[in-house]
C-alpha cells in the first residue's frame with residue numbers, strides 16, 4: 001500500500017491500540033503459517049508414474065502427430081530445395097546467355113581453350129595444346 | 138528424446154508437454170522432477186497423510202500424460218498443473234471419505250511424523266518438541282476446515298500463488314476470492330486458537346462473526 005491512504009493508516013495505527021493489536025495478530029499468524037515446512041514425498045513416486053505411463057507401441061494418434069510434425073519438416077525442406085533449384089537454374093541460364101561474362105581468355109584464341117571430357121588420359125587428349133601453352137609462358 | 142537435465146529450464150514446460158503428446162516418457166520424467174515437490178506439498182496439505190498424497194501425486198502426473206493434448210496454452214503450465222492437482226485432491230477426499238476418517242487426533246500424529254521426517258532443523262529436543270506441537274496444531278486446524286477453505290489457504294499461504302492463479306485454479310472470480318480467502322483465514326485462526334488452548338488475548342481483539350469471519354471492532358477512525 002502506498003500514497004495518502006497508507007499514510008492515513010500508519011498515522012491511525014500510531015494512536016489506536018486496538019487496530020495495532022489486530023495488525024500484530026495478523027502478522028504473527030502470517031509468520032506462523034510461513035513457518036510450516038514444505039513436505040516432500042518419502043518414496044520415489046516416479047516409479048509409480050512410469051509404470052502407469054508406458055508409451056504405447058502403436059497408436060494411430062501418436063503416428064498422426066509424428067507424421068504431421070514430419071510433414072511440416074518435409075514441407076520446409078522441399079520449399080528450401082525448390083528455392084535453391086530455381087536460383088541455380090536462373091543463374092545457369094543467365095551465364096549461358098551472357099558470353100561476355102565468360103573468362104576473357106576464351107575469346108582470345110582457340111589454343112587457350114581447355115575442354116574437359118571424361119577420358120583415361122589425364123590430359124584429356126590435349127597434351128600438345130598444353131605443352132604449347134606452357135612453352136609460351 | 139535424449140536425457141534432459143531435470144532443471145535445464147531452457148526446455149520449457151510447454152515444450153516438454155508437447156513431447157508428452159508424442160508419448161515421450163523422458164519428457165514426462167523431467168516435468169515430474171521439476172514439479173513433484175510443490176504438487177506433493179499441495180496434496181499433502183489437502184489429504185493430511187503421506188500415503189494418499191503419494192498416490193495422488195502419481196495420479197496427477199498420469200493425468201498430465203493423458204491430458205497433455207488438452208493443454209491449450211491459454212494459462213500457465215503450473216496453473217494447469219495445480220488445477221489438476223486440486224481436482225485430484227478433491228476426488229481423493231470424496232472417494233475415500235478421508236474427511237470423515239481423519240480426526241483432529243490423526244492430524245496431530247501425522248504432522249508429528251512430518252516434522253520428524255523433515256528432520257527438524259532444531260537440535261534442542263525441547264525446541265523440536267515445541268515445533269512438532271506447533272505443526273501438529275496447524276495441521277489439525279487445517280483438517281478442521283472445509284475442502285474449499287483448505288485449498289485456498291494452501292494455495293495462498295503454502296504454495297504462495299498470486300490471486301490470479303488461485304482464481305484460475307479454483308474457478309472463483311477474482312473479486313470474490315479475497316473475501317473467501319479472508320474468511321478461510323479467520324476460520325483457520327479461530328481453530329488454531331482453540332487448539333492453542335483458549336482464545337488468547339480476546340479482550341484485545343474484538344469479536345469475530347462466525348458466518349463471515351469479519352471482525353466487528355469498536356475502533357473509530359479519527
Ligand SMILES: [Zn+2]
Pocket residue numbers: 012016017018019020356357358
Ligand atoms: Zn483503530
